[in-house]
Amino acid sequence: MQNMGLIQSPLKSMEKLSLTSVDFGLCPKMKYQSYNFFSFFPVVIAPQNVQLLKTMEDSLTFSWDQVLDADYYLLSYYPIGHEASAVQVQVPKGQLSYEIPGLRPSTKYQITLHYVKKGISSNPEHLQARTVSATWVTEEMENSLEVEWENPPTEPDYFKLRFSSPQGQEKEVAVPKSSDPKSRYIISGLKPGTEYKIIVISVKNETEGKPSVVNGRTGIDSPTNLKTDRVTEDTATISWNRVQAPIDRYMVSYTSTDGDTREIAVGKDQNATTLMGMKPGMEYVIYIWAEKEGLQSKRATTKAETEIDSPTNLVMDQVTEDTATISCNEVQAPIDRYMVSYTSADGDTREIAVGKDQSTTTLTGLKPGLEYIIYIWAEKGGHQSKRTNTKAVTDTDSPINLVTDRVTEDTATISWNRVQAPIDRYMVSYTSADGDTREIAVGKDKSITTLTDLKPGLEYIIYIWAEKGGQQSKRANTKAVTGNGGQDGPRKVTAVQEHTTTNSLYGLLLLRGTCTIREFDSVLCFLFEIEIDPPKNLHVSDVTQSSGVVTWTPPAAQISGYTLTYETPDGTSKEVQLGPNEQRFILEGLGQGVRYTVYVVAFKGDRRSRKAVNTFLTVAFLYPYPADCSQTQQNGNATSGMYTIYLNGDAGTPMQVYCDMTTDGGGWIVFQRRNTGQLDFYKRWRNYVEGFGDFGLDKLHNLTSSTPIQYEIRVDLRTSNDSVYAVYDFFQVASSKDKYRLSVGNYQGTAGDALTYHNGWKFTTWDRDNDVALSNCARSHHGAWWYKNCHLANLNGKYGENKHSEGVNWAPWKGHLFSIPYTEMKIRPQWSSNEPVLGRKKRSQAGKRKTTMA
Known part of the structure; x- marks a missing residue:
């Protein structure tokens, strides 16, 4: 139940249409009703106000409201399970x-x-009712029947209990008289799905009293050993052990995490089937049960997760020396992220995460001139799709820092920093001002060469690039002017003096000058500058979902400041200017689960150092396996809806729940909501234990009692023009052994305190009486609840019923004669500190918690 967890969504408004018999051939004065979301066919409404007037051992009496102009009424009836x-x-x-x-x-x-x-029959009106008996069956299990009867006033010595199957097998047991007003006996060892005749006879002084007869039918045993044998992207094959009871069919229901439910019938002799039309990468909860003439067995359940479909059409959009931009078609499955792995020809492998909504990303930090194999796949939790791959070759990087080291009248010596890429050679081209061009090859391991046969007194433009196969890098260039070869040149070299000086300009830029003095009329001096050294030891620490701390060691040179840049794989970047004394910066407002590249550059005036680079990945989820809706909310989920939580944060214990993320700060697990009367809550014990939705008493116990988390409960109540709430600072449901006893804490709110009356009492249904009233409160108040004698709250009562105490009641607010049209029960963890959680304020918790009554 999301009572105990069935979430009933409100229906769309049903707009009644005015029809005429002329237009549609309908019968005059006949009541019709049609709705704007169905196909347009007239529907004859059912008889109204059908009520049970009297129930006897062998008869039932009903009444109903008169229908004008009816020809007659048709009444049909049969014992449940015997439709034939x-x-x-x-x-x-x-x-x-x-x-x-x-x-x-x-x-x-x-x-x-x-x-x-x-000749036109109306819609049917259905009702279920039970004949009474001095003896009745209180619980029908697969292999047993629990029988209860009222002790007669004659004070018998004991009772004879006989039971027989349709095949005529009869057994008899002697049952001692109970000191309570009622006696009880559990008949065990019975066959599943079988009807038994039970006779109870009181015995006093060997004289037998009048027999009391009742029939009971054992429940159908449920399929066992349900397992998932094989899954694909859109199918799952399941198998099970067949039941012992005679049945009509098996029914299989499978529901995806996004709420899509399908149900199929399977032949009674089958023990395997394949579920079709499933969605990729989706977890399904699968139920199977057996059916016989309207009766159902207990449901067996398992889970299956379809495989994630793979990204398709992976292509390379743009490649540079150190980046490659790729794109692909997105997968259909709901995923956490895409993962991209890229491996260079020399074996270096990197892996990055890409946002689940992205279909393109840029790979950074690649090595120039290398072939990369690129793989992409999708991930959800611990599951991965198959991998799609492609290849890319990065461009060859250019030689850098090309300088002219020495020039004579017919030579020029140049040097450069070698490229990173594997290459075949360097190529140097030099063109004089008068248009003469020459080109030479230089060995791939060299970083210096001398250009010869230059013309004196001319300016040359010099280009250098790297080659690998048919690929060329971008070209670097510089200029050089050869010396004048006239009469003022050296006649004879008689002495050579070299003087090298190293000076510091304001303690910042290191200048190195080399002067060579020959027998010239002048001194030729070359002056060159050494670049600013970059920041060192760039690190990113204390990374969270949205922040990180960047630190570095300053360069040796004196500088004016730093430029810090951080960017995402899609190229979005932000830049920050920092002072020269900064060595730390906090990045804030980052995306969750995103890989960032951070650069720090030192500068002085218009000169820049090389980049210091590092990458880091922000935290994807604060709680990978959230234990409740509060932790789910802290993972960044702000929208109310269905989510998966994990008992105690254990990945092996997933539970589907509805999370309210808005009321009073959000983080609530909703386990009961009623806003229509479509679902009947007058159900038996087993239905409430298992749940007739997403939640049952067992799960509510596991959540509130078997984890270290302590919960509070909130009850929201509404009418069309009024709303109130009640909050209790403690909520717990005990185990099945203790009949799911309720414990609640201190009250505050606007609805009035109705739950304290029920504190410490066990759960009661019409077939399991655990209250202290003389009658069964669930039977007399048409519900199921933690009744005492009987209730101040009856939120599982009959919807829309305004008879005293039979409707959906909260007595301190609207009394026992008003059925509340909207109710919601939800729980979340108590506050563990005074810190606000996502904007929520901690409520004061005055007083001590109430203790559970024994």
Whole structure:
């Protein structure tokens, strides 16, 4: 249940349409109703206000409201589980009640009522009712029946209990009289799906009293050993062990995490089937149960996760010396991220995460002139799709820092920093001012060469580039002017003096000058500058989902400041200017689970150092396996809806829950909501234990009692023009051994305190009486709850029922005669500190917590 967890979404408004018999051939004065979201066909509404007037051991009496111009009424009935034995009775139009005679004691019947007008039958109105007996079956299990009866006033010595199967096998046991007003006995060792006749006879002084007879049917045993044998992107094959009971069919239901549910019937002799039409990368909860004439077995469940589909059409959009931009078609599956791995020909491998909504990314930090194999795949939790791959070859990088070291009248010596890429050779081209061009090859391991046969007194433009196969790098260039070869040149070299000086300009730029003095009329001096050294030891630490701390060691040179830049794989970047004394900067407002590249450059005036570079990945999720909706919210999920949480944060214990992320700061697990009357909450014990939605008492116990987290509960109540709430600072549900006993803490709110009355009491349903009232509170108040004697709150009562104490009640607010149209129950962890959690304020918790009543 999201009562105990069935979430009932409100229906769209049903707009009634005005019809005429002329337009559609309808019968005059007949009641019709049509809705704007169905195909346009008239629907004859059902009889109204069908009520049970009296129940006896062998009869049931009903009444209903009169339908004008009805020709007659049709009433049919049969024992639940025996649809083939249905009986139909025609009731005259003037008769507004009917007694069904000849029924079996303590047996539940399905009753259906129609009316007929001019051959057209109305929609049916259904009702279930049980005949009474001094003996009744309180619980029907697969291999046992629990029988209860009232002790007669004659004070018998003991009881004889006989039970027999349809095959005539009969057994008898002696049952001691209980000191309570009722006696009880569990008949065990029975066959599943079998109806038994049970007779209870009181015995006093060897004299037998009048027999009391009741029939009970054991439950259908459930399929066992349900497992998933094989999954693909859109199918899952499951298998199971067949049941022992005779059945009509198996039913299989499978629901994806996004709420899509499908249901199929499987032949009674099958023990395997393949589920089709599933969505890729989606976890499915699979249920299987057996059916026989309207009865269902307990459900067996398993989970299956379809494979994630692979990214397709992976292409290379743009390649540079050290980057490559790739794109692909996105997968259909819901995923956490894409992962990209790229490996160079020399074996260097890197891996980055890419946002789940991105279809393109730029790979950075590649080595020039190398072939890379690039793989991309999708990830969800610990699951990966198949990999798609492509190849790319980065451009060859250019030689850098090309300088002219020495020039004579017919030579020039140049040097450069070698490229990183593997190459075949360097190529040097030099062109004089008069247009003469020459080109030479230089060995791949060299970083200096001398250009010869230059013309004196001319300016040369010099280009250098690297080559690998048919690829060329970009060209670097510089200029040189050869010496004048006239009469003022050296006649004879008689002495050579070299003087090298190293000076510091304001303690910043290191200048190195070399002067060579020959027998010239002048001194030829070359002056060159050494670049600013870059920052060192660039690190990023204390990385969270949205921040990181960048630190570095300053350069040796004196500088004016730093430029810090950080960018995402898609090229989005931000730049920050910092002072010369800064050695630390906090990056904030970062994306969750994003890989960033950070650069720091030192500068003085218009001169820049080389970049110091580092990369880091922000935290994807604060809680990889959130234990509740509060942790799910702290992972960045701000929208209310269905989410997966994990008991105790254990990846092996997933639970589907509805999270309210808005009320009072959000983070609530909603386990009951009622806003329509479509779902009947008058259900048996087993339904509430397992849940007839996403949640049951077992899961509520596991969540609130078997983890170290302590929960508070909030109850929201609304009418069309009013709303109130109640909050209790502690909420816990005990185990099945303790009948799911309720514990609540201190109250505050606007609805009034109704739950404290129920504090410490066990859960009661119509077939499991755990309250202290003389009658079964669930039966008399048409619900299921932690009844005492009986209730101040009855949120699982009959929807829309304004009879005293039978509706959806919260007595301190609207009393027992008003059925509340909207209710919601939800829990979240108590606050563990005074810190606000995502904007929520900690409420004061005055007083001590109430203790559970024994």
